[in-house]
Amino acid sequence: METIVKKRIKQVKKGDQNAFGEIVELYKDRVYHVCFRMLGNKQEAEDAAQEAFIRAYMNISSFNEDLKFSTWIFRIATNLCIDRIRKKKPDYYLDAEVSGTDGLTMYSQIASDAPLPEKELESQELQETIQQEILKLPEKYRSAIVLKYIEELSLNEISEILDLPLGTVKTRIHRGREALRKQLRHV
Amino acid sequence: MKCPEQIVEWMHDYLDGDIDREDQQKLNEHLQSCKECEAIFYQLKKTITLVQGISQIKAPPNFTENVLARLPKEKKKVSAKRWLQHHPVLAAASVFFILMIGSLLSTWNQDHEFSVSKQNNLVVKNNTVIVPKGKVVKGDVIVRNGKLKIEGEVQGDVTVINGEKYLASAGHVTGEIEEVNEVFDWLWFYMKKTAKDVVNIFESNKTEK
Ligand SMILES: [Zn+2]
Numbered sequence: 481m482e483t484i485v486k487k488r489i490k491q492v493k494k495g496d497q498n499a500f501g502e503i504v505e506l507y508k509d510r511v512y513h514v515c516f517r518m519l520g521n522k523q524e525a526e527d528a529a530q531e532a533f534i535r536a537y538m539n540i541s542s543f544n545e546d547l548k549f550s551t552w553i554f555r556i557a558t559n560l561c562i563d564r565i566r567k568k569k570p571d572y573y574l575d576a577e578v579s580g581t582d583g584l585t586m587y588s589q590i591a592s593d594a595p596l597p598e599k600e601l602e603s604q605e606l607q608e609t610i611q612q613e614i615l616k617l618p619e620k621y622r623s624a625i626v627l628k629y630i631e632e633l634s635l636n637e638i639s640e641i642l643d644l645p646l647g648t649v650k651t652r653i654h655r656g657r658e659a660l661r662k663q664l665r666h667v
Numbered sequence: 668m669k670c671p672e673q674i675v676e677w678m679h680d681y682l683d684g685d686i687d688r689e690d691q692q693k694l695n696e697h698l699q700s701c702k703e704c705e706a707i708f709y710q711l712k713k714t715i716t717l718v719q720g721i722s723q724i725k726a727p728p729n730f731t732e733n734v735l736a737r738l739p740k741e742k743k744k745v746s747a748k749r750w751l752q753h754h755p756v757l758a759a760a761s762v763f764f765i766l767m768i769g770s771l772l773s774t775w776n777q778d779h780e781f782s783v784s785k786q787n788n789l790v791v792k793n794n795t796v797i798v799p800k801g802k803v804v805k806g807d808v809i810v811r812n813g814k815l816k817i818e819g820e821v822q823g824d825v826t827v828i829n830g831e832k833y834l835a836s837a838g839h840v841t842g843e844i845e846e847v848n849e850v851f852d853w854l855w856f857y858m859k860k861t862a863k864d865v866v867n868i869f870e871s872n873k874t875e876k
Contacts (some may be wrong), residue, residue, distance in 0.1 A: 512730065606717070
């Protein structure tokens with residue numbers, strides 16, 4: 481896959497937008513998913529993921545071809561998400577509540593639409609709980625945890641994406657894991 | 668029993684797959700004998716399983732189209748190039764056409780000097796060509812970048828390219844008279860001539876056979 485991507489990037493560097501469309505197709509789900517788990521809101525996740533790709537396109541000339549494209553696009557996306565989280569920090573609690581109710585309305589819809597088997601409903605609730613606990617993590621732990629356990633990337637890749645020493649990445653993952661453990665131990 | 672200071676650190680190292688044998692042994696030994704640490708270790712592993720088990724979600728529909736729609740407009744040059752790459756035959760044809768027009772235009776541009784076809788009885792005075800009264804010029808007369816005055820008779824076609832033609836009342840032309848002044852007229856004339864030449868080549872080939 482990487483060779484196709486490299487070829488497409490050469491075309492994009494010449495300004496070919498169709499080639500860029502192929503790259504977006506290849507990475508859109510992963511980038512969107514990371515943004516969604518970072519931000520906890522579909523609309524915001526879509527905005528952030530789109531912006532990440534647009535920035536990648538605009539800065540494609542500065543893309544170092546020795547790097548994996550995924551590393552680069554994840555770096556842009558996580559930076560954008562972290563910026564967004566920081567910007568809305570003052571009403572952090574309000575936002576948390578809003579996304580909480582968002583989730584609740586989703587449940588009530590599901591519950592009223594079709595009676596789901598109890599197990600499935602349970603797992604929906606569990607999913608929402610886990611998502612909410614991830615969202616409670618400070619953004620620096622959150623990005624490390626999302627990349628590690630949702631994208632299942634190696635510590636080395638995460639250290640490249642976040643542009644941090646390996647030791648720092650480990651510390652963040654340890655702290656994130658520890659915080660999640662405390663929140664999820666009774667689940 | 669007192670828990671070793673680094674016990675939690677060892678757990679994390681273990682979960683990172685980054686623990687040395689000695690530490691792992693110490694960790695195992697302690698976990699076997701300490702219920703509290705065992706519980707913490709179990710909770711950590713469960714947490715990871717829970718987070719990993721969160722369902723994968725896909726980007727919303729039309730995601731790629733929406734991204735492309737937000738990009739600045741593509742340079743014409745690139746889309747033309749891509750089009751050419753996808754239509755090689757048309758590409759070859761258009762390249763040929765462009766080259767042909769190009770060479771014709773450059774011929775036109777270089778072609779500002781006065782010239783006239785060589786025939787008996789033609790008189791040339793400063794950029795003006797005269798067919799004198801009472802004289803007969805045989806063959807096609809072509810004048811470029813100059814004037815042509817016809818007071819006698821031309822037995823053939825007359826073409827004036829980028830110039831003027833004056834036909835006196837006594838003057839007479841047996842063939843066609845054509846004046847070419849604009850680039851496109853000239854191109855048209857040139858192409859007709861080329862076509863005629865091509866046809867002539869085929870016809871002479873036929874007669875040779
Ligand atoms: Zn212990």
